[in-house]
Amino acid sequence: MTSNPFFAPSDLPYELPPFARIRNEHFLPAFLRGMDEQLAEVAAISAGAGPATFENTVEALERSGAVLDRVSRVFFNKAACDTDDEIQALEAEITxxxxxxxDALLLDPALFARLDALQExxxxxxxxxxxxxLxxxxxxxxxxxxxxxxxxxQQRLRELNAEIAARSTEFGQNLRTADAAAALVLDRAEELAGLSADQIAAAARNAHxxxxxxxxxxxxxxxxxxPELAALDDPALRERLLxxxxxxxxxxxxxxxxxxARLRAERAALLGYPSHAAWEVADRTAGTTEAVEDLxxxxxxxxxxxxxxxxxxxxxxxxxxxxxxxDWQYYSERVRQERFDLDAAALRPYLELETVLHDGVFHAARLVYGISFTPRPDLVPHHPDARVYEVHDADGSQLGLYIGDFHARASKRGGAWMDALVSQSRLLGHKPVVVNHLNVAKPPAGEPVLLTWSEVHTLFHEFGHALHGLFSDVRYPLLSGTQVPRDFVEFPSQVNExxxxxxxxxxxxxxxxxxxEPMPPELPARxxxxETFGAGFRMxxxxxxxxxxxxxxxxxxxQVPEEGAAEAFETAALQRYGLAMAAIPPRYRTGYFAHVFHGGYAAGYYGYRWAEVLDADTVRWFRENGKTVRESGEIFRRELLSKxxxxxxxxxxxAVVGRDAQIEPLLARHGLAG
Incomplete structure (x- = not known):
């Protein structure tokens, strides 16, 4: 299939994938060829004549797998944001x-012998x-x-890895089905009393x-x-929704x-660790399970x-x-109105998506880092809802492409995230192409997209991940962009908030x-x-x-419970940690905790809080270091984001802050100091 668009590098600017030419039938042949080609490349490296060198072994590995890399990035982006039955079937087959x-690459004995000799x-x-x-x-x-x-x-390890991959994919696909089945279908607009007119219109559009x-x-x-729990007036409907x-x-x-949990625990034991958590954290900045448990x-x-x-x-x-x-969020909103004279719904007319994006997110990036964004309507993104921007540095040089895909749709999974469609690498001559995904309700045609304050923060957060990818300035693909320890990766994105x-x-x-008109000057202070009221709930x-x-x-x-005991295990775990509060359910429960059972955060969700220690301390540094925002931004970019x-x-x-991290700024942020 010589016409398969994955078989050769894209000829578009920045090697943007040629989405206009990509069809579902291209994926499987590209996966198969990509795996075969990389196995052949690695076999040639392993069988190389003469002793191993950095160039003929390590650098050669970095050049391998080009077809597989291209198809994987596009396919898994599509599986997350624009799936269909065919894509889900292929995902279940290919993972x-x-x-x-x-496993074939990581457990190749001849290749490992060469790497081991070089490491020695x-x-x-x-x-x-x-x-x-590297x-x-x-x-x-x-x-x-x-x-x-x-x-x-190793044979048992291969079996475990294959089963973990299959069950993880099954979890994600089940969740998509469960989300759809659990949506509330209402007959009359009056049932949605308390929501704004544009939110009710969005619910009607969603129904259509x-x-x-x-x-x-x-x-x-x-x-x-x-989010609707904060506004819906009908307590029975709030109960149904929750x-x-x-x-x-x-x-x-x-x-x-x-x-x-059982498969991961068995794998950890095979690898010499008492638990999956111990195996994971050994390669993260926390270092030990004791450090995580202490935090x-x-x-x-x-x-x-x-x-x-x-x-x-x-x-x-x-x-x-x-x-x-x-009722917690509903009455929280009323208390905020009473104590702080602040109505969350009254903020939304001041938070229109296009203005927040261009005059907020992009403006902040210009202010802090000097970069600029130019729309590229001539470049076709992965979905009609998305748009492409070319990013230029302060000196006018090209940095990469930024794609924004902000709207919810039935074919898109929940949440917000960043993907790299092309990772920066000086070795391969690649500049980055990154995409941000959000799930903001799409209003009727011609109507403005008004954000909540939480959605504004989410947009800034995910753009922080995008900057981590765009500012990458490394030689080797394995070290590019957001490929940092899992408990560190959320740090730059949280700082951007x-x-x-x-x-x-x-x-x-x-x-x-x-x-x-600008937002009334008293509203930001309020x-x-x-924000301080509700910090306990959020924490x-x-x-x-x-x-x-x-x-x-x-x-x-x-120690893993029986198959039907997930809920009982949840209850016992929350009680053991002193967090069994009936009025505050966990942000994610087991049945929909995709971060850890479908994504890459198993034994890593603590990383958000671990990274927030660094984030809060760095924000204090930005505020108090005596430098301009632009000067501080250059330091943050040079010493951290680019690395x-x-x-x-x-x-x-x-290298940025000048010392080890301190927890006090985090405690102060959440009203926990003292």
Whole structure:
């Protein structure tokens, strides 16, 4: 199939994938050829004449697998944001085969012998710092993958990896089905009293798209507490919505979560670790399970105490003895209005998507880093909802492409994320092509897209990941962009959220979408004050999800519960960690915890909080270091964002801030200091 667009590099600017030519039938042949070609390339490396050198082994590995890389990036982007039955069937077929392919590369004894010999002689090879890091990563990846195990152990490892890949894919596909089945279908607009007119119109449009003509559909976001709970006036409907959210996926995905926990625990034992958590954290900045447990445990008591104070205030406002989970957000909004004279719905007219993007997100990037964005309507993205921008540096040189895909649709999974369609690499001559995905409801044609304050922060957050990819300036693909330890990767994106309410930036984008009037000057101050109310809730729901993930993956294989016991395990884990608060469910429950059972965050959800320690400390540095924002931005970019995985992650943090991280700024941010 010589016409397959994946078989040769794209001839479009920045090697943007030729989406206009790509069809579903191209994927499987490209996967098969890509795997075959890379296996042949690696076989040639392993059988190379003469002793191993950095160039004929490590650098050659970095050049291998071009076809497989191209097809994988496009396919898994499509599987996440624009799937269909054919794509889901192929995903179920190909993921175990890709796991087997990875094992073939990582467990190749001849290749490992060459890498092992180079690692032994690394001090005599004359390598620069990035080359040393690359060699270390290739060697460590194989040791951690089981390259030193006996052949019969490696065979069992291959079986485990294939089954883990298959069950993880099944979890994600089940969740997509469960999300659709749990959506609330309503007959009358009056049932949605409390929502704004544009939110009701979006629910009607959603119903039309899903085949419920004349009705209104509230589709579920991927987390527990649905945004509509803050506004819906009908308490019975709030109960229905939260129950639908909390109950989805447990029947189909509870047994899969149990199976994945057992498979991962068995694999960890085979690799010499007491648990999957211990195996994962050994290659992260935390280093040990004790360090993670210390952070999680340190935050529980003050967070719960803060949340209990908030709950008491809400119960008083509701005139009840104890606030319920379905009513928490509704009465939180009322308390914010009363205490801070702040109505969240009143903010939305000042937060129109296009203005937030161009005059907020892009403006902040110009202010901090000097970069600029030019629309490229001539370039075809992966979906008609998406748009492409060319990114230029302060000196006018080309940086890469940024693609924004901001709207929800039935074929798109929940949540928000960043993908790299092309990773930066000086070795391969690649500049980055990155895409941000959000799930903002699409209004009727011609109507403005008005964001919530939470969605504004999400956009800034995901753009922080995009900057990490765009600013990458490394030689080797394995070290590019966001390929850093899992508990470090959220740090740059969380830092980028600070610009959402940085006074100079906020004043530039927060303007009424009809009148153009700026947001009233008193609102930002009230907004910052109101943010402190609810900090206990946010900390508890996040901590609860983190400890659920940690509990599932801290088990040995013989400690994993029975297939039907996922809910009971959840309850016991939350009680054990002191986070069993009926009014504050975990941000994710097992049945829909895609981060850890379908994504790459198994035993890693703690990383959001771990990274926030670094984030809060870095934000303090931005505010207090005595330099201009532009000067500070250049330091942050040069010492950290541009480095990818080419340097020690915590060393990059110290190069910016000048010392080790301190937890006090995080505690102050959440009202937990003292």
């Amino acid at each position: 175990p085969r890709l796991a087997a392919h990875d 002689r690394r001090e005599q090879l004359g390598l620069d710092a990035e080359q040393q890091m 060699l270390e990563r290739h060697h460590t990846r194989r040791v951690r993958a089981g390259a030193r195990l006996a052949p019969e152990q 798209a899903l085949g419920h003509e004349g009705k209104f559909v509230l589709s579920l976001k991927n987390f527990s507490n649905q 129950a639908a959210s909390l109950g989805r996926g447990i029947d189909s995905n509870g047994p899969i979560a149990v199976a994945l 999680l445990g340190r935050l529980v008591a003050p967070a719960v105490a803060n949340a209990e104070r908030e709950g008491a205030a809400l119960a008083e406002a509701a005139g009840v003895a104890e606030i319920g989970a379905a 600070v610009w959402a309410d940085w006074p100079e930036v906020l004043a530039h984008y927060a303007r009424h979408h009809v009148t153009g 907004l910052r004050e109101a 508890v729901e996040h901590q609860a999800a983190a400890v659920l993930d940690w509990a599932w993956h801290s088990l040995s294989a013989d 990818g995985g080419s340097v020690d992650a915590m060393g990059a943090f110290r």
